[in-house]
Structure formats: structure tokens, C-alpha cells
Amino acid sequence: MRIPRLLAAAVVSVAVTLAGSPLANAAAPAAFIEPSGTITISAASSLTDVLPVIAAAFTKRFPKVTVKFNFAGSSTLVEQLNAGAPVDVLATASELVMAKAVGAGSVTAPIPFAKNTMAIAMPTGNPANISALTDLAKPGVFVAVCDVAVPCGAAARDLFKNTNITVTPVTRELDVRMVLGKVIADEVDAGIVYVTDVKWAGSNITSVTIPGALNVITSYPVATAKATSNPVAAKAFVQYLRYSFSAQGILRAYGFMKP
Amino acid sequence: MTPRRPTAPRPLFLLIPGLIAIAFLVIPMIGLLAEAPWGSFGAILTSQVALEALRISMVTSIAATVIAIFIGTPLAWLLAREILPGTRILRAMVIVPLLLPPVVSGVILLTAFGRRGLVGQWLSSGLGIQLPFTTAGVIVAETFVAMPFLIITMEGAFRSLDGRFEDAASTLGASQWTIFRRITLPMVGPSLVAGAVLCWARALGEFGATITFAGNFPGVTQSMPLAVYQALETDRSTAIALSLVMLTVCVVVLVALRGRYLRPTTS
Numbered sequence: 001m002r003i004p005r006l007l008a009a010a011v012v013s014v015a016v017t018l019a020g021s022p023l024a025n026a027a028a029p030a031a032f033i034e035p036s037g038t039i040t041i042s043a044a045s046s047l048t049d050v051l052p053v054i055a056a057a058f059t060k061r062f063p064k065v066t067v068k069f070n071f072a073g074s075s076t077l078v079e080q081l082n083a084g085a086p087v088d089v090l091a092t093a094s095e096l097v098m099a100k101a102v103g104a105g106s107v108t109a110p111i112p113f114a115k116n117t118m119a120i121a122m123p124t125g126n127p128a129n130i131s132a133l134t135d136l137a138k139p140g141v142f143v144a145v146c147d148v149a150v151p152c153g154a155a156a157r158d159l160f161k162n163t164n165i166t167v168t169p170v171t172r173e174l175d176v177r178m179v180l181g182k183v184i185a186d187e188v189d190a191g192i193v194y195v196t197d198v199k200w201a202g203s204n205i206t207s208v209t210i211p212g213a214l215n216v217i218t219s220y221p222v223a224t225a226k227a228t229s230n231p232v233a234a235k236a237f238v239q240y241l242r243y244s245f246s247a248q249g250i251l252r253a254y255g256f257m258k259p
Numbered sequence: 260m261t262p263r264r265p266t267a268p269r270p271l272f273l274l275i276p277g278l279i280a281i282a283f284l285v286i287p288m289i290g291l292l293a294e295a296p297w298g299s300f301g302a303i304l305t306s307q308v309a310l311e312a313l314r315i316s317m318v319t320s321i322a323a324t325v326i327a328i329f330i331g332t333p334l335a336w337l338l339a340r341e342i343l344p345g346t347r348i349l350r351a352m353v354i355v356p357l358l359l360p361p362v363v364s365g366v367i368l369l370t371a372f373g374r375r376g377l378v379g380q381w382l383s384s385g386l387g388i389q390l391p392f393t394t395a396g397v398i399v400a401e402t403f404v405a406m407p408f409l410i411i412t413m414e415g416a417f418r419s420l421d422g423r424f425e426d427a428a429s430t431l432g433a434s435q436w437t438i439f440r441r442i443t444l445p446m447v448g449p450s451l452v453a454g455a456v457l458c459w460a461r462a463l464g465e466f467g468a469t470i471t472f473a474g475n476f477p478g479v480t481q482s483m484p485l486a487v488y489q490a491l492e493t494d495r496s497t498a499i500a501l502s503l504v505m506l507t508v509c510v511v512v513l514v515a516l517r518g519r520y521l522r523p524t525t526s
Contacts, residue, residue, distance in 0.1 A: 073492065075492035075493065076491070076492060079491055079492065079495065144474070147489055149489065149492035149493040150492060169476070170391075170392035170474060171475055171476050171480070172474075172475050172476055172477075172489075174475065174489065174492065182474070185369060186373075186374065187369065
């Protein structure tokens with residue numbers, strides 16, 4: 001995934017121009033400061049696989065930067081950040097949860113960088129013969145979902161509402177990877193996860209896609225933390241994630257949709 | 260309380276680190292009290308989530324303790340008397356759940372009692388018993404993690420027992436069961452209480468094995484620690500109020516056990 005440096009630099013500079021206020025840019029184009037140092041990114045569990053790949057591309061572009069990660073359920077991340085965790089960038093799996101961080105004054109100006117949608121994941125062999133959402137409402141079917149406090153759980157709730165079914169799950173996990181884990185371990189018959197999780201799990205599971213009209217689409221926003229000790233690198237990463245061809249290309253390869 | 264000896268030395272090199280240690284342990288608890296939502300405390304504690312979690316915690320931790328007493332005490336006796344072959348290895352195996360990260364205990368339980376597990380597949384297809392995602396599963400997780408506390412406490416008690424009383428009863432014609440019931444058990448009574456309370460407190464605080472093995476569902480498998488963790492996602496003040504309840508329970512248990520733990524021990 002090598003991209004000519006000039007092109008990448010052009011993309012970043014265009015992005016910086018787009019993001020800044022037009023008036024300020026007209027007055028004095030900001031001098032480019034080379035990002036350096038370490039940044040810590042708090043990111044939703046569903047980004048666990050894709051973000052390190054993007055970070056590797058980012059550090060190839062900006063070799064003086066070291067990227068560290070903190071993955072958890074989006075709500076936990078916001079709670080940590082609001083309580084003063086030393087984080088530079090926050091990427092959540094829902095705008096609603098990001099709004100809590102904005103409301104608490106922990107981040108500024110989030111921008112959406114990807115979209116995701118839901119799927120039904122089953123253990124290989126599909127023990128309960130799930131072929132549609134309505135099968136999840138049948139008695140005796142073990143279903144795992146996320147708790148409604150986290151984005152994947154809110155999405156599952158909306159999904160059941162759209163389909164007009166009542167599903168009584170056996171467990172409400174606290175992040176989507178715990179749901180996927182229960183499916184892979186064959187402890188449940190089905191779980192509601194993101195399509196990106198299905199893609200990542202590959203042949204460890206089977207899956208059913210959900211018709212677009214019923215499905216729920218979640219948006220992933222990213223923002224820099226107000227208390228960041230490295231605003232230059234933090235902003236560079238946010239811009240890179242949203243606007244660079246390589247970051248967006250990697251997101252597409254992992255099954256995310258364009259923002 | 261015995262008065263301190265007037266000549267008791269108080270060297271600074273022990274006093275200062277000691278005071279740092281006590282501050283380190285006590286300050287977080289003060290922090291919890293300071294942030295407690297006293298105004299809405301009653302409403303939070305009588306909410307459905309809190310009451311259900313409290314009920315699940317009480318039922319499962321007591322059940323786990325009772326199971327531990329009935330099967331853990333005999334094992335402690337067998338270990339103390341070194342009756343079984345390979346007692347040293349057995350003792351090490353008993354202590355393993357004490358040292359394991361609880362989430363690993365949960366994984367181990369899944370490999371054994373999950374529905375594709377070694378015993379679990381047989382339980383599920385043969386008897387129709389499903390442990391994960393049930394209250395019984397929570398009890399299994401808590402027993403696995405907490406029983407070693409009772410076993411090691413009781414083993415110590417059985418070991419330090421003066422065997423001559425049992426020998427005397429035996430020469431007077433008492434049966435094995437009578438000796439155990441009338442001589443052995445009464446002599447280890449205080450240890451049994453202490454071991455049971457330790458075991459119960461550990462079961463009450465169980466989180467990792469429970470959420471891994473039994474999942475998280477309000478009213479079925481969501482115990483207090485799981486409710487605290489989940490509340491942290493949405494409502495910090497609820498999490499703090501529930502934490503305060505757990506802290507209170509621990510303090511009450513300590514006060515009840517003050518005879519054993521709040522006084523310096525000589526043994």
C-alpha cells in the first residue's frame with residue numbers, strides 16, 4: 001500500500017485547507033509543522049483490526065510519530081477521557097456517544113470518517129438454522145447482543161424494532177468483540193455484530209446479511225482531545241484518517257463504507 | 260486494647276512508608292464517599308437494575324459458599340491428613356484458581372462446561388443442562404474462584420489441630436463420623452466461619468469469570484460487579500452508588516470478623 005509521498009502530502013495539505021476556516025486560511029496559510037512524538041488513540045472495539053494498519057501507513061508517512069492504542073467499548077472510552085485519561089484522539093462507533101464527549105468539553109469538532117452496518121453472525125455449522133432476523137425471535141435460540149449503552153447494542157435494538165420482532169438475548173455484552181467471541185466459541189446460536197466483524201472473522205463463523213431497508217447504519221466520528229499534549233500529530237492523524245486515500249482505502253478493504 | 264509500651268521504638272524508615280501505604284489504601288475510599296450521589300442514593304438503590312443485581316449477587320454468593328463448605332471442607336481435611344496420593348500436586352491445583360486472572364478462569368470454565376466443552380457437551384445433549392447464561396452458571400463461576408479460600412483456611416485449621424483428642428475419642432469407641440462431627444468440626448469452628456466469610460466475599464466480588472462464562476443479563480446473570488461496570492458506561496453516579504454498597508458490605512464483614520482480622524494474630 002505504498003503511495004507516492006507527494007500525493008499523500010498533497011492530500012493532507014488539501015485536507016488541512018478544507019478543515020480550517022476559509023477566512024483564516026485566506027489571511028495566512030498555516031506553516032506546515034512536521035508531526036512528531038507519541039499520540040494515544042482511544043478507539044471503539046470494532047476498529048481493533050483496521051486502525052493499527054492505518055496507523056502503520058500513517059507512521060510511514062510521518063516517521064517521527066509513534067501511535068499507541070486504547071481499544072474498548074465507545075462509552076467506556078468517553079468515560080475514561082472525561083475522567084482525564086491522557087488520550088490525544090478519540091474514535092467512536094457512534095455519533096451519540098461522541099456527543100457525550102463533546103458535551104463534557106473533552107473533544108472538539110468531531111468529523112465522520114466511516115460508516116458500518118450490522119449483520120447476523122452464527123457459529124460455523126449454524127446450529128439453530130438461522131437464515132433471517134425473524135429466526136432470532138424463536139424460543140430456544142441463544143442470541144448475544146451488545147448492551148444498549150454501547151453503539152452496537154443500540155444498533156441491535158433499532159434493528160429489532162425495524163423488523164418488528166421481540167428478541168430476548170441471553171447476554172448483553174459490553175463490546176462487540178465479546179459478542180463475536182461468544183459466537184466463535186459456539187456458546188450462542190447467533191450474535192448481532194458489524195459487517196466488518198463478519199469480514200474479519202472469515203471462516204470462523206457463518207453469517208446472514210440483513211436487507212438494507214431494515215438495517216441500521218452507524219457513523220464513526222473521530223476528534224482530537226482538547227487536553228492533548230500533541231495537537232499537531234493528533235490533528236494530522238484525524239485528517240489522515242478522514243481524507244487520505246490510503247486510510248480510506250484500508251477502511252474499504254476491511255468492509256467499512258465511506259462516511 | 261493493651262496500652263502501647265512506652266519504650267516501643269518508632270523508626271522513621273518504617274513509619275513513613277507505612278503511612279504512605281495507609282494513605283494509598285484509604286484515599287480512594289474517601290474519594291468514593293466524596294463523589295457519592297447522596298441526593299439520589301435512595302432512588303438508585305431501589306431501581307430495578309440495582310435490586311436485581313443485589314438479588315443475583317446474594318443468591319449466587321451464598322449458594323457458592325454453601326457448596327464450598329460442603330465439598331471444600333472434606334477436601335481440606337483430606338489434604339491436611341495427606342490421605343490422597345499426590346497431595347502436594349493436589350494442593351497446588353487447588354491454589355491455581357487463586358492465582359489465575361479471573362477472566363482466564365472463565366475461559367477454563369467455558370472449555371469444560373460450555374456447550375461445546377469437555378463436560379458441557381455431555382451435560383447439554385444428555386441432560387439438557389446449560390450452564391452458560393444461567394444463574395447456575397454464575398454460581399459455578401463464583402464457586403470455582405472462591406472455594407480455594409475456604410479450602411486453604413480449613414486445611415490450615417485441620418493441620419494445627421491437636422490429634423490427641425481424636426485419638427482419645429477413637430480409643431473410647433467413637434465412630435469416624437462421631438469423631439468428625441463432635442470433636443474435629445467444633446475445634447475448627449472459628450476457622451470455618453472465617454474461611455466461609457472469605458469465600459463469600461470473594462464470590463460477591465467476582466467479575467471476570469462471571470462475565471466470561473455466564474454472560475451479562477439483568478435479572479439472570481448480572482451480579483453487582485457487572486452492574487457497576489455496565490453503569491459506568493451510561494451513568495457514573497449509579498456506578499458510584501453501587502460501588503458504595505459493595506464497600507459497605509466489605510466493611511460490615513470485616514467488623515463482623517474483627518476478632519480474627521482486626522487484631523494482631525499470633526499463630
